[in-house]
Amino acid sequence: MDRRQFLRTVGASALAVSTAAVVGSRPATAHPGPFEPLGRIDIDGAKEAVVSADGETVFVAATSGYAVVDISAPERQELLAERRDPLSDREDGPFRGLYDAKLDGDTLLVVGPANPIPGAPAGVLVVDVSDPATPEEIAFHETEFPIHNCFAADGRAYLTANDGDRNPLVVLDIDSGDELGRWSVVDADDRWADVPPSMRSVHDVWVHDRVAHVALWDAGTWLVDLSDPASPWVLGAVSPGDPEEIAALTPRGRNRERRTPPGNHHYVATDDAGDLLGVGVESWAIEVDRDDGTTELVGGPSGVELWDVTDPANPERRSTIEPPASPDPTLGGVWTTAHNFDFRDDRLYTSWYRGGVKRHDVSDPTDPVELAWWRDPERASFWTAQYAYPFADEGVFVASSRGVGDASPALYTFPDHAGDQRDPPTLRAEPTTEPLVNTPTPTPSPSGNETAASASETESSTSTTDAPGFGLGVGAAALGVAGWLVRVTSGATESDRRSRPRASTGTPHRVVPASNLSRTTEIAFLSPAGASGEPFHSNPWGSKHRSMSDESESLKERVETWMVGQMPIIQMHGGNSVVRKADAESGEVVVELGGACAGCGISNITAQNIQSDLIMTFDEITDVQVKVPSSGDHGSSTVEGGRGGELQYGDEGPGHF
Secondary structure, eight states: OOHHHHHHHHHHHHHHHHHHTTOOOOOOOGGGGOOOOOOOETTTTTTOOOEEEESSEEEEEEEEEEEEEEEEEEEEEEEEEEESSTTSSTOOOOOOOOOEEEEEEEEEEEEEEESSOSSSSSEEEEEEEESSSSSSEEEEEESSSSSSOOEEEETTEEOOOOOOSOOEEEEEEETTOOOOEOOOOOOOOOOOOOOOSGGGGOEEEEETTTTTEEEEEETOOOEEEEESTSSSSSEEEEEEOOHHHHHHEEEEEEEHHHHSOOEEEEEEEEOOOSSSSEEOOOOOOOEEEOOHHHHHEEEEOOEEEEEEEETSSSEEEEEEEEOOOSSSTTTOOOSOOOOOOOTTTTEEEEETTOOEEEEEESTTTOOEEEEEEEOOOOOOOEEEEEEEEEEETSOOOEEEEEOTSSSSOOEEEESSSSOOOOOOOSSSOOOOSSSOOOOOOOOOTHHHHHHHHEEOHHHHOEEEEEHHHHHHHTSSSSSOOOOOOOOOTOOOOOOHHHOOOOOOOOOOOOOOHHHTTTTOOOOTBBBBTTTGTTBOOOOOOOOOOOTOTTTTHHHHHHHHHHHHHHHHHHHHHTTTTTEEEEEEETTEEEEEEEEEGOOOTTTTHHHHHHHHHHHHHHOOOOOEEEEEHHHHHHSSSSEESSSOOOOOOOOOOOTOO
């Protein structure tokens, strides 16, 4: 008798003994009453989790490797295997930045890096897990692009290939590693070529009966028949937006469009029949100025849309499951937006970062019913929720958490039954009966092919709220889209763009946004050399009061002052940095990060934060370039990102996406 059968037998015997004296009581394993986890096991770096066909083993992508967990006794999970730093014997190893894993029978695919890491291997690690306790790595198929997410089915690997150009979905043969085909939204409509790749990143993919459902952020979700990967055939699209309207947005409008709803198609999955499509929308709020000098939040977290795709050419939205409210819905705040989820029969299992996990009855997609909700926002930020297997008279589902603060990432098991959490923690800063940011669901067009609203339309149709006390938001975490590269494409040839080194990614730190500095009385001051163009740094021995809006100072001085407000992130990994140019007449700004940023895991996150916040903060700035050195010296080969050019972002947020 193996361990799993033994535990089940022992558990059943113990259950019989414990219930014999209490006639009519429900089994303890069914967890009557409050809804709460059955158990948890810490897994460093936990991201995506996938469940074996028998539901008793969970495979976890764990950033620096992967882990295998036995959940046959869900209250006593056991770590069967853990593999860290795979391919460390390679000159460019180890293989790292691993956020996603998928199963095809007894074959596990671990892909990465989720976001570009210069000099590190990128590709698909193929692992034989026929014996889950002794996984055997049998192949590595190298790619020229990072892989944030993938899907595996019928001997094929479907890979998100954000190359900063066409951003295709690439199909590989798992055994040989040969490319079988690729598809890009640009192939379907060449007008998308005029839209910045960062707004049409291929973020995730779900395949059912060889139809790929491809989540393309502001380009919506596309249904593509890949029966013959060499000849893809578009069947339909969900909320694809209007490429001409998106291409016409200003840099500030693009920044807003990327972060706020509508759009932002992040994750997709279908029910067992393939007729009901769930679209997870990941979004945040941004702080904008009002005419009266105050600020307000626009946008907010988004939920899971349920679409009837029985006729792929005419998808129809049935309903939207709204997200939990957040006390700070900005990028640097408390994330409660939708993340990964799973359908099983008439149930939907969803994850909401710090908003917890939920279980819904979707037997009537027009009226989903919430059956259970559990959250622990101070410890758990959930990445996914996945059905596992029947257990006792109910079942089990699992959810992976990337952790919060000092709380460890972990894999949780939950009972598959309805119930309420006992004394649930609040997600709000203070008790209130109204959401802090209201994100109403737009009414779909009859065809389902909604057009993304322009910036002005979004402003008029999205409810907002004054939030002068909010902060730590706009510049905190880069944009919520994976695999975006930090580089300038405007004015460069294709070969030039491909030859530039890519910025690396990793876990960003929280950054005080520029909008908060005007309300901050004490900030570190530049060293005397700062205003002269030499490297500057924060003064650890004191501070001065200095306003960014002091018109007697030059734009360069004001940008330098603003940069000092960002020193907690820059100094931790960037060392000395320089504002090389700040021209109020042309609106051009050039910032060069210090040599310590070379090869740093968060240098492109810093570049994104600086770019977006400078644009949002200073009206006279229209074009920002942030140079990230590839060696320890200023002026070395750099990766650049410019608002005037086509900035392509590099990471999705703190340990995300």
